[in-house]
Amino acid sequence: MGAGWVAGVTRARAMLSRALGREKAEEVASAPGLDDAVRGLSVTAYGHDLLPGASLADAQRAVGATLLWHLRVLAGWQPPTGAHALRLLASGFEIANTRDHLRGLTGSGPPRSPYRLGTLATAWPMLARTRTPQELRAALAASAWGDPGAASPAAVATGMRVSAAVRTAAALPEAVRWAAGRLALLVGREVFVAHRPLTQAAGRRAGRLLGAAAMTATSYPDFRQHLPTAARWAVNGVEGAGDLWRAETRWWHRVEADGRGLLHGARLGSAPVVGTVAVLSADAWRVRGALELAARGGGRLEVFDVPV
Numbered sequence: 001m002g003a004g005w006v007a008g009v010t011r012a013r014a015m016l017s018r019a020l021g022r023e024k025a026e027e028v029a030s031a032p033g034l035d036d037a038v039r040g041l042s043v044t045a046y047g048h049d050l051l052p053g054a055s056l057a058d059a060q061r062a063v064g065a066t067l068l069w070h071l072r073v074l075a076g077w078q079p080p081t082g083a084h085a086l087r088l089l090a091s092g093f094e095i096a097n098t099r100d101h102l103r104g105l106t107g108s109g110p111p112r113s114p115y116r117l118g119t120l121a122t123a124w125p126m127l128a129r130t131r132t133p134q135e136l137r138a139a140l141a142a143s144a145w146g147d148p149g150a151a152s153p154a155a156v157a158t159g160m161r162v163s164a165a166v167r168t169a170a171a172l173p174e175a176v177r178w179a180a181g182r183l184a185l186l187v188g189r190e191v192f193v194a195h196r197p198l199t200q201a202a203g204r205r206a207g208r209l210l211g212a213a214a215m216t217a218t219s220y221p222d223f224r225q226h227l228p229t230a231a232r233w234a235v236n237g238v239e240g241a242g243d244l245w246r247a248e249t250r251w252w253h254r255v256e257a258d259g260r261g262l263l264h265g266a267r268l269g270s271a272p273v274v275g276t277v278a279v280l281s282a283d284a285w286r287v288r289g290a291l292e293l294a295a296r297g298g299g300r301l302e303v304f305d306v307p308v
Contacts, residue, residue: 004079005268011077012276018045019283029290037294067284091164149199159202181234192220192241256282
């Protein structure tokens with residue numbers, strides 16, 4: 001197996017040079033306005049799709065598009081197992097495309113050009129051809145995503161995120177804690193903050209990773225108590241559901257730290273590739289946050305520092 005990973009791991013390690021890094025992200029965050037931040041970012045690896053005068057939403061989307069392009073390039077160098085791992089780890093882009101497509105179908109959001117997924121698509125070409133919410137739900141049910149349980153934008157987005165977490169945990173041992181922790185945060189926010197119960201289908205699927213006891217909890221403290229160890233870390237110290245947003249930052253810090261840990265040594269296999277994706281994804285998250293701080297007049301990234 002090792003020989004098949006040589007090119008993939010080599011390319012993954014080289015791709016790390018595309019990350020902006022904390023120090024340069026600090027410079028972006030401290031810019032006195034969004035235009036200055038975009039100007040500074042335009043000469044980095046994130047500059048390809050950045051346009052002068054871009055809105056905050058467009059600038060952040062350009063950062064996401066750059067990350068996706070890096071993942072697509074990386075996937076092209078992987079053996080089949082590695083390409084599958086990249087597809088799972090990039091699933092958020094297909095979720096975003098599907099969410100935007102469904103909003104367009106229901107008239108609940110402005111039209112948006114979809115992310116270009118290439119070989120990282122799971123079912124997007126089929127989903128993009130649907131013309132009603134019901135058709136979209138049926139297409140999801142017939143794909144690896146599975147039935148979200150309802151056709152509303154909220155149910156579809158949540159159902160797809162649940163599916164992504166469960167499938168990632170099942171296929172990638174290196175990412176089990178990330179997937180379980182992310183799912184705990186998602187369910188916690190949906191059920192105990194938004195008071196929006198998961199559909200029966202999504203709830204059953206989430207139970208595979210979080211356990212039946214957590215999924216049937218009637219209060220946030222009970223939910224937190226019954227989470228398995230692999231997921232509970234993400235909500236440790238979060239006493240009330242209203243503070244779950246703070247745990248998002250801690251989740252990203254853990255993903256980045258674990259990702260760097262996977263890069264240690266000269267191993268051949270999925271670990272360095274998964275680690276590279278983690279580091280690049282966390283870097284893009286930090287840059288998006290830096291742009292938001294700049295748009296507010298400039299600030300320090302300390303607001304994104306939460307102990308892991």
